[in-house]
Amino acid sequence: MRFTVIRFVYFITVFLITLRLAYWQILSADDLSALAEGQRLFTRKVLGQRGKIFFSDGSVLASNEPAFLVYVEPKVIKKFAEKDPSYLKSYSKKIALSLADSDLTTTLSEEERFNKIRSIENDIFEKLNKDLYWVSLGKKVSMEVKKKLEELNLEGLGFDQETNRLYPEGSSSAHLVGFVASDVYGADKGYFGLEGFYDGELKGKKGLLSMEKDALGLPILIGKFFSKEPKEGKALILSLDRTVQHLVEEKLKNGLERYGAKGASALVMEPKTGNILAMAAFPNYDPNTPSKFEKEYFKNPLTVDGYEPGSTFKILVMAAAINEGVVGPETICDSCGGPIQLGGYTIRTWNNKYNPNSTMTDVIIHSDNTGMVFVGKKLGIEKMYQYLTNFRIGFPTGIDLQDEQSPPLRAKKDWSEIDLATASFGQGISVTATQIVRAAAAIANGGNLLEPHLVSIIKDDKKTYQVKPRVQATPITPQTAQAIKEMMVKAVDEGEAKFAKKLYGVASYKIAGKTGTAQIPVAGHYDPNKTIASFVGFAPADNPKFVMLVRYDQPTSSPYGSETAAPTFFEIAKELFTYYGIPPNE
Amino acid sequence: MIISIRRKFIIILFLLLIPFIVLEIWSFNRLSTLGEQINKLAETHQALILENQILETEISKNSSLNEVSKKAPLFGFEKPANIEYFNGKLNW
Numbered sequence: 001m002r003f004t005v006i007r008f009v010y011f012i013t014v015f016l017i018t019l020r021l022a023y024w025q026i027l028s029a030d031d032l033s034a035l036a037e038g039q040r041l042f043t044r045k046v047l048g049q050r051g052k053i054f055f056s057d058g059s060v061l062a063s064n065e066p067a068f069l070v071y072v073e074p075k076v077i078k079k080f081a082e083k084d085p086s087y088l089k090s091y092s093k094k095i096a097l098s099l100a101d102s103d104l105t106t107t108l109s110e111e112e113r114f115n116k117i118r119s120i121e122n123d124i125f126e127k128l129n130k131d132l133y134w135v136s137l138g139k140k141v142s143m144e145v146k147k148k149l150e151e152l153n154l155e156g157l158g159f160d161q162e163t164n165r166l167y168p169e170g171s172s173s174a175h176l177v178g179f180v181a182s183d184v185y186g187a188d189k190g191y192f193g194l195e196g197f198y199d200g201e202l203k204g205k206k207g208l209l210s211m212e213k214d215a216l217g218l219p220i221l222i223g224k225f226f227s228k229e230p231k232e233g234k235a236l237i238l239s240l241d242r243t244v245q246h247l248v249e250e251k252l253k254n255g256l257e258r259y260g261a262k263g264a265s266a267l268v269m270e271p272k273t274g275n276i277l278a279m280a281a282f283p284n285y286d287p288n289t290p291s292k293f294e295k296e297y298f299k300n301p302l303t304v305d306g307y308e309p310g311s312t313f314k315i316l317v318m319a320a321a322i323n324e325g326v327v328g329p330e331t332i333c334d335s336c337g338g339p340i341q342l343g344g345y346t347i348r349t350w351n352n353k354y355n356p357n358s359t360m361t362d363v364i365i366h367s368d369n370t371g372m373v374f375v376g377k378k379l380g381i382e383k384m385y386q387y388l389t390n391f392r393i394g395f396p397t398g399i400d401l402q403d404e405q406s407p408p409l410r411a412k413k414d415w416s417e418i419d420l421a422t423a424s425f426g427q428g429i430s431v432t433a434t435q436i437v438r439a440a441a442a443i444a445n446g447g448n449l450l451e452p453h454l455v456s457i458i459k460d461d462k463k464t465y466q467v468k469p470r471v472q473a474t475p476i477t478p479q480t481a482q483a484i485k486e487m488m489v490k491a492v493d494e495g496e497a498k499f500a501k502k503l504y505g506v507a508s509y510k511i512a513g514k515t516g517t518a519q520i521p522v523a524g525h526y527d528p529n530k531t532i533a534s535f536v537g538f539a540p541a542d543n544p545k546f547v548m549l550v551r552y553d554q555p556t557s558s559p560y561g562s563e564t565a566a567p568t569f570f571e572i573a574k575e576l577f578t579y580y581g582i583p584p585n586e
Numbered sequence: 587m588i589i590s591i592r593r594k595f596i597i598i599l600f601l602l603l604i605p606f607i608v609l610e611i612w613s614f615n616r617l618s619t620l621g622e623q624i625n626k627l628a629e630t631h632q633a634l635i636l637e638n639q640i641l642e643t644e645i646s647k648n649s650s651l652n653e654v655s656k657k658a659p660l661f662g663f664e665k666p667a668n669i670e671y672f673n674g675k676l677n678w
Contacts, residue, residue: 218621
């Protein structure tokens with residue numbers, strides 16, 4: 001009997017153990033395997049670096065420098081805090097002292113530095129008191145600061161490697177490159193310029209490293225191992241010439257001060273390909289520290305700001321009229337003897353001088369508004385509108401920079417006689433600088449309207465993609481282009497800019513160009529004292545290597561393009577002739 | 587006699603197996619504990635990559651045109667002036 005009871009108890013025990021084993025090994029097998037794997041398996045995401053941007057000569061415009069995320073493990077340091085109540089305070093202070101001095105671009109007063117340290121210290125102290133395993137204390141911390149923090153030998157302090165975007169040229173090329181900052185999710189994202197436009201291509205792809213680790217956290221050689229290599233973002237090689245960019249910025253900056261202007265900008269492009277050689281604007285900002293600048297500095301005035309182009313627009317309208325055959329270079333203007341009354345307005349020349357028998361060439365040379373009104377009338381609203389559309393005025397150029405805008409072209413049905421007249425000399429119509437350069441390039445290259453672009457090659461480790469020139473339209477014939485070119489050469493040699501041409505040492509070069517002095521509309525009327533002074537041209541005229549626009553916003557030394565933008569154009573042109581080894585051709 | 591041969595065979599087999607068993611245990615243990623060396627190699631690898639990145643950054647900064655244009659005059663470089671173009675005829 002006793003034996004039977006013992007046997008019964010034995011079998012019940014074995015049965016219960018078997019049931020429990022079945023529960024752990026069969027029913028909970030998956031959960032437990034997953035838990036065990038979670039304990040053993042270490043998975044880490046590996047950042048894919050953002051692609052670099054290079055000038056045409058291979059030098060770096062944008063790259064990446066190592067940076068670190070500083071983190072702390074509050075639960076690890078809790079045991080020290082329990083032994084010493086002041087431990088967390090002193091811990092926070094030590095880190096705050098290093099982090100406060102991490103920004104080398106701003107000089108702080110003693111009081112400001114003290115307040116900054118205090119603020120960071122309080123923030124860290126608050127984070128240390130949280131019941132968390134991991135807390136971030138600082139992002140994008142430099143190598144120098146990381147070394148300082150490592151020397152403190154603090155328990156629970158760790159570093160994760162990140163990257164920071166680096167622009168070695170500083171504020172040079174700021175408007176065209178843009179910058180990288182965090183988006184709402186804390187991930188790096190490109191804003192403005194090339195960084196914004198090519199954000200998808202430049203972004204790297206994350207890799208993954210997964211391996212089994214033992215109880216000491218060391219990898220197990222024969223354990224599970226999986227790795228997916230991170231992929232660096234695509235590299236962009238620009239058509240931008242670093243030397244040309246540097247000299248354009250230097251001359252423009254000097255001009256900004258010399259002429260007392262509010263703003264200055266210049267764009268240099270290859271007329272046969274649409275390759276941008278230089279693009280600069282002031283005031284600018286440093287893309288390494290965008291948070292220190294107001295947002296208004298980020299937009300590129302050459303691709304975003306609309307302005308009334310003034311007399312530089314005359315070359316387009318004249319080209320349209322010659323192409324249409326309604327005028328020729330020697331056509332005499334029959335209404336150039338004095339001011340023109342139209343729609344309640346009086347249209348005068350810029351200097352109130354009138355030449356009754358002006359040819360169309362004279363109209364361009366002397367920048368005669370009354371002559372252009374004659375041309376506009378000959379063209380008519382229908383044809384004028386058609387040619388403006390053919391020149392793609394009112395449409396973005398398609399340049400590969402983020403946030404390009406185009407002022408809209410007023411609908412044809414809303415045009416009146418006065419609109420036709422004012423548009424013929426570049427007032428009452430709004431364009432961007434890039435649109436004017438694109439149109440001038442069409443005259444320079446024989447009639448092809450090309451898409452301007454900065455990137456010439458996009459490459460990754462497997463493929464290389466070459467950006468080819470793209471013809472958007474052919475608004476004029478090669479013969480028309482040649483006729484306008486000759487008029488523009490005469491405008492430089494015999495017009496108001498002739499003195500500047502001699503003075504700046506380019507007298508022996510054949511340069512085609514046109515000055516522009518446009519009044520700025522303010523509250524429904526034109527301010528006589530505020531102008532946009534510009535000069536657009538290309539050289540050498542017979543086989544143009546570059547087309548360039550220089551523009552000053554509200555110069556105070558003189559309102560005229562011939563006395564501000566033209567001299568800067570010739571200064572830059574002289575340097576470009578030397579740089580490209582172009583001998584004189586006149 | 588037969589039992590003796592069988593016993594001998596078992597003993598010999600056992601004696602042959604022991605070294606293999608010991609070798610297997612030793613090699614698995616070695617493989618499992620090589621993690622520390624792998625870790626050190628991985629750390630060295632990461633440190634070298636980081637050093638490379640730092641050096642690349644220094645090169646980028648020092649070869650920027652702003653830096654080069656500051657240092658160029660110190661090495662005797664100047665802007666070209668008084669350029670003459672020859673038309674192919676040289677009068678010595």
